[in-house]
């Protein structure tokens with residue numbers, strides 16, 4: 547009898563503890579303070595710098611605009627910059643249905659600078675709700691606050707577009723666990739461009755190259771497989787494309803690419819090269835890699851990225867690029 551009583555007590559105790567934890571996660575998290583001291587610049591040089599980062603490095607505008615998936619690499623539809631509405635759902639491997647939000651002034655006009663800053667760098671929105679990390683806030687939280695401020699200055703200058711975006715709906719249990727995802731930012735100072743390796747690493751973090759180029763298991767990057775590719779994307783035009791190995795492994799990675807070849811590969815997609823994305827027929831190879839955005843990266847920034855990628859651990863990992 548006594549043993550039954552003890553088991554019962556332990557059970558009740560565990561249930562209370564679990565209920566307490568769930569309640570804490572559900573009601574007390576996320577708990578990230580606003581940085582009221584955030585100052586957003588208004589001069590044209592800062593806005594231009596923010597525009598460059600938001601379009602060509604951090605690629606905010608890539609996810610927050612309408613994309614034309616009938617063409618290679620899904621170029622954004624001109625005139626939709628920042629309006630949001632791109633869908634990331636279970637078909638693409640996400641635990642729920644998530645929509646990128648309207649980040650033009652039409653939606654953000656009632657947000658304070660500190661609220662936008664907190665959303666971008668920690669994943670907590672104006673109403674203190676957690677954002678799902680499709681929005682790569684954990685990367686932006688490792689950037690220089692002045693770069694984020696410039697990006698905010700730029701999105702504040704976007705043409706306001708009326709576009710009501712549906713609410714994101716995470717599946718259970720992510721609907722509760724999502725509150726544990728926002729984390730305090732770990733800001734750094736942007737390394738000088740002359741410090742090529744450190745600067746290249748910084749750009750790779752901001753651009754989130756590792757995010758797509760590392761295979762994941764249940765939403766977590768596989769340890770030891772950083773930049774080795776194999777992350778699969780179901781494409782709207784059909785088929786599954788895998789990110790490739792961008793470690794310096796000569797056989798399966800980009801070890802044999804020269805700096806020039808690397809830079810030219812990106813620059814072929816730049817606006818000044820006159821590149822026009824060709825149509826993709828259903829079932830043919832398409833790619834989520836935002837080539838048309840990164841293609842406009844400055845040559846020196848691409849060189850720094852290349853230099854840093856030469857220094858990551860070479861991993862032998864052959865990836866099948868496309869399965870129709």
Ligand code: HEC
Pocket residue numbers: 600604605606607608609610634644645646647648649653662665666671672676677678679680681682686697701713714
């Ligand atoms: C990989 C795609 C992607 C990229 C890149 C991206 N975002 Fe997002 N963003 C999203 C998604 C999806 C959401 C909504 C997440 C959710 O509902 O949980 C979002 C939410 C937001 C929000 C919250 C808006 C609201 O109304 O709640 C802001 C602000 C924002 N993003 C700004 C940015 C900025 C600025 C950048 C670049 C520094 C950026 N995003 C880059 C996908 C992206």
Ligand code: HEC
Pocket residue numbers: 750753754755756757758759779787788789790792800833834835836840851
């Ligand atoms: C949204 C996901 C995504 C992001 C972000 C991304 N990539 Fe990719 N990348 C891919 C996929 C998928 C492929 C394979 C298909 C293709 O070639 O486009 C690829 C291909 C490549 C290739 C190989 C080109 C070839 O033909 O062999 C290189 C090099 C590359 N990426 C580098 C980068 C770098 C550097 C970054 C960051 C600046 C980056 N990628 C960011 C998904 C991504």
